[in-house]
Amino acid sequence: MPPLERNKRDVAQRILDHATKLFARHGFVGASLRDIAKAVGIRKPSLLYHFPSKDDLRRGVLEQMLAHWNHAVPRILRAATAGPEQFDAIATEALTFFREDPDRARLLLRELLDRPEEVAPLVAMRVQPWSKIVCDYIRKGQEQGRVRADVDPEAYVAQVINLVLCGFATHISISRVLAQAPEEHDPSERLLREMLRVAKSSLFETGPAPAPARARPAIAGGA
Secondary structure: OOHHHHHHHHHHHHHHHHHHHHHHHHHHHHOOHHHHHHHHOOOHHHHHHHOOOHHHHHHHHHHHHHHHHHHHHHHHHHHHHOOHHHHHHHHHHHHHHHHHOHHHHHHHHHHHHHOHHHHHHHHHHHOHHHHHHHHHHHHHHHHOOOEOOOOOHHHHHHHHHHHHHHHHHHHHHHHHHHOOOOOOOOOHHHHHHHHHHHHHHOOEOOOOOOOOOOOOOOOOOOO
């Protein structure tokens, strides 16, 4: 790629990154193009060269995040037919996308709450196609006996999305309930592990928990 084209792409990506943070923290209305341009280190006209309007920039931010999930999320849940071990690896990789930058989850959650009518067509275009594929894979797993028979595929996918977005969007405040140890600086690791446990245990059949060990009775007169 020629240096000029590479530089244009780099600037556009930096605009998307900073817009994600500011839209997540201040909302679409509260974050101005001037603020975003200042955060990137460019002037507003330069930003408008890449994204002609604020709505174009908003769409670019959402398209980028949903494009990532179009690639990652189907790989998570298709693993339902391959067994719990593969599910762990793929789910961890995909959920790390939101753990690395919780602003991504905050922005999507804001958009879903603030502008549901505007976001609905984007969800229909970007989410429904892979959601149908994932649900088909879950049903296949049920036929093979790998996935719990009582799982409702569509509702499961919707709940996983809720779990991830709400969990990472609010973890800074909600992490207070973890009563973390003083040396634990990043409670998101515990949050990630629990998300995986919940998603996995509600999808796959699990055996009964082992019975607690019983204390051996004392023997009179010594061992």
